[in-house]
Amino acid sequence: MQHLKNTEMTDSMILLADNQWARLYELLAEMQVSKLFVLTDVNTSKHCFPILRERLKDVQKSLIKLEIQAGEEHKNLETANNIWEQLTEAGADRKAILINLGGGVITDIGGFVASTYKRGIRFINIPTSLMGMVDAALGGKCGIDFLNYKNLLGVFQQPTSILIDPAFLNTLEAQEIKSGAAEMVKHALIGDTDAWQEMNGEVGFEWLNTNAIHRSVKFKLGITQRDPLEQDRRKSLNFGHTIGHAIESFYLGKGKPLRHGSAVAAGILCESILSKELLQLSNLECTQIEAYILRHYQKLSFSKADISSILDFMIQDKKNREGRLQFVLLKSIGEVVWDIEVKEQDIKEALMHYIDC
């Protein structure tokens, strides 16, 4: 298999079906692998690595496990440095492969490290969190946080393969599942009204099953494959994330990291308010979204005094140009518009609304 260009990803590389492990096994046999590394964090090392080792027990190469600390607060240059060192010391060459076994932090940092080690070695994402499966592991965005800004350093680089096995979800706490579900809610809101009806029609997360996961995976890939470098339609996936990322960075800066999904849920609520104020999102739909988020996600406790700090993080967001704040907003549930410039005052009011609701 040739080294891939950084923006190509074909369907055959997404391993979703029942025979996915057999297909991965075949892939590895074709790939001329020199050494096979597995990046884990302290949690996936304990709970997921044994499963992987069992699944890959017939692969001829032994698995070399690398381990980092868990959590977004470790998705930084220091940890990347540590992984680069481990690869170097283990003599990883250009034919080495890195399997990223974990949630979004692992696939983000592992993809970045692999893409920059010896000008790029191949990597395979095996997401073990729901957030990883439906979002972080897909689409080729890799990176690390820097100076408390989310994903400030990174590249676009597609993994050689992505294997999604919902069996790993049994290793997770309920809060982790809810965090990942926030991205599925986002996918529904920006383009899958049927999925939204299902979600909104149920009391809890009964809708969340293997079919719903595969549907969400395919929805995201449908967008990222058409626009890998985020020139246009891929921007729609940032719905809820302009404010969401800023809130997440704000808490990270205070040394109290949030789950990504918690921040995104708050971002979805605030950006729905903006959609109602600035586009034609109906009051009814906006209220539906607001009620859904407040029902399922614990309200964050930032105060009015924190709003200006949150705004500062937003101004530094990658998706802005020349200091103007660009948003993705809903015209209606299922219909989205991007590159909407929003004034600071409107953002402040949306955040105030969140605090007061």
Added chain:
Amino acid sequence: MQHLKNTEMTDSMILLADNQWARLYELLAEMQVSKLFVLTDVNTSKHCFPILRERLKDVQKSLIKLEIQAGEEHKNLETANNIWEQLTEAGADRKAILINLGGGVITDIGGFVASTYKRGIRFINIPTSLMGMVDAALGGKCGIDFLNYKNLLGVFQQPTSILIDPAFLNTLEAQEIKSGAAEMVKHALIGDTDAWQEMNGEVGFEWLNTNAIHRSVKFKLGITQRDPLEQDRRKSLNFGHTIGHAIESFYLGKGKPLRHGSAVAAGILCESILSKELLQLSNLECTQIEAYILRHYQKLSFSKADISSILDFMIQDKKNREGRLQFVLLKSIGEVVWDIEVKEQDIKEALMHYIDC
């Protein structure tokens, strides 16, 4: 202008002709630039930045100068970190452009920093050293040294444009020119016998003029454009570099960095010996090359006791697979073969020959 895929580079992006500054001016006007950064080192900041500022005085954006220390020993993660910080603090967004104004260190590290900042901002290389013009600034290899290994971290990413103006060479010392000329000698040896005849027929570097530079630039681009990711023919450009890089890393590790060209010249000599021993390079041509290198490049003073350390660096070289040492060797002057596996004993003997000659 769209963000480029990392492996594409068209001729129109190479600015070589007399009207090159006017063309760069036009390019910048088309490019929707938010902020224009110029990466310099302490030398190019003083000697080259004033020339650039004068040449670009009619560009509407002001130039924001960034400055790092000069020398290969600063082409590391600490310096990259420093540049990322400067870009962040200056509010560089995705539409910012980084002009790399300097030698190979600047274009290598600047390209790496730009390629990884916010998942990639555009950069323009304006090499000011001969080494930069005929080699480092061309071909899309960017990177930094890590744990004393040359270019261990990096990516393949093409600059948006490369401007080559030999006028900058007036700012250089003779030793710097000689260093860059080593890559021109390599280009001649691996594929341009006419150029080699010219070089070898003269007492000094009289052959080194603008035409010779342009010829060398086009020779390298002819190879890298056909094989950007170094799957095959691009490997030929590594002639002299397997041993050369190891020698360079060895001296860097001792805190006595060499000029890249000095290490490459020694590498060319040693790998010509290997070419004679292992391929059919004639004794006559090998002796020609050896005499040429010894006439123009000061012999390095490493000893027999250093050979095993130099070999260790070679084993970690990016171009090797599973610990086997892969070389590019000459069949004859102008004809090259790559992926030749060489035994450690043969390499040791070539290094011994160098020490004794």
